[in-house]
Amino acid sequence: MELRQLEYFMAVADDMSFTRAAHRVHVVQSALSTSIKKLEEELEVQLFDRSRQQIRLTPAGEELRKHARQLLRGARLAKDALHDYRGHLTGTVDFGSLVTFGALDVPKVLGDFHSAHPHVRIRLRLSQTGSSSYMTSIADGALDLALVSAPNRFPAGIDLHLLAQEQMVFTCRSDHRLAARKRVDITELADENLVGFPEGFGIRRLVDDAFAAAALTPRTLYEVPADFTVPAALIRNALGTAFMPVSELARFGDLVGIPLVTPIDWQIYLARPERTDISPAAARLADMLVAAAEEARL
Incomplete structure (x- = not known):
């Protein structure tokens, strides 16, 4: 079982579409489908129910998704942790955004971050159902950081900083x-x-x-x-x-x-995991967002 196979599996599991998942991971759909099929053969289980118009995860697929996300996150954190030896930040920051930011100039912060750390890729997510859904994504590692508007809960394991x-x-x-x-x-x-x-x-x-x-x-x-x-x-x-x-x-x-x-x-709150294994790139972006919010209040 290879990390690339798990990445393809998670893309399909998140999008519930082979077409959208292939676009997200930048491969042709046939290659992605073949990779998923080989993974199923290796694990000797069916991961997706393809019998309906809308594919679904099987119980085995649901179980694998729980572990695959953590495995991929661990591999990414291990790679990003070597930034001191490379001399610059690298990696990817998955960032959940809001539709509106008030006085906080988020696009400027993201632009400044990109200028300072051009080797880091920021993947922006915008929920169409409200920012409360970001809480679960932060908890399970699907997002590194998120802006949350007027949260109605403050779950354990998530640090919420008022911006x-x-x-x-x-x-x-x-x-x-x-x-x-x-x-x-x-x-x-x-x-x-x-x-x-x-x-x-x-x-x-x-x-x-x-x-x-x-x-x-x-x-x-x-x-x-x-x-x-x-x-x-x-x-x-x-x-x-x-x-x-x-x-x-x-x-x-x-x-x-x-x-x-x-x-x-x-x-507006900045949500991030309380655990210490947040990537250096995500930690730096979080610091820049906090600093921008403090400057906006001056």
Whole structure:
């Protein structure tokens, strides 16, 4: 059993598609399929159920996935640990990102990191179901680092470092009935047609929880898993209103932001494993993100 075979197996197991997995590991699909078949023959088990339109892991495949991820991670950490002998950082950092970062300039940090450490590859992941899914990926080694918006749990084995925190404001057009108000209570917004993130996103949970605390249910008609440019456009066209972090509202000078009587605080955390076997490259990127967040607060 070779590490390359395990890498191909994990690519298929994560994507549940031979086509997407082949693209991810940069090989032709036939070569990837042959490698998986040889691995199954060597282990004398079937790893994937191919009898349906959507492939699935067999119980044996599920068991192998648990161990394969740790084996691959261990091999990568062993290779990356030799950076002192090479004179420069190498390796790969799997980084789970957010749709929006507030005042934290993540693209600049990534650019600075690449300039300083050109031999390190950063693989960026963007969850379409919210950053809470990153917790499991950090715990099992699928991700090295992740940005998590307003986590609702702080699991053991994961270090969560607060990078940024700011208030969210009710955002509307200048001709909205509440646009001239100094503050607005959440109870006055029960009938608003809201533009928000899908359920599962941290910002959406914060808004839903604020309404629930007032015994209300928000009317979120537009769910947009993108940055605030799309909600801003919908607001401009009188289709709804939204809740935005103050730093995001600053991008849209034609919109009005009204503070809430009971503030909604939005936080961004950096999640990483508590264990000491984090790769030197991931540790360096984490340090740069923390430093950038501290500078942004000055």
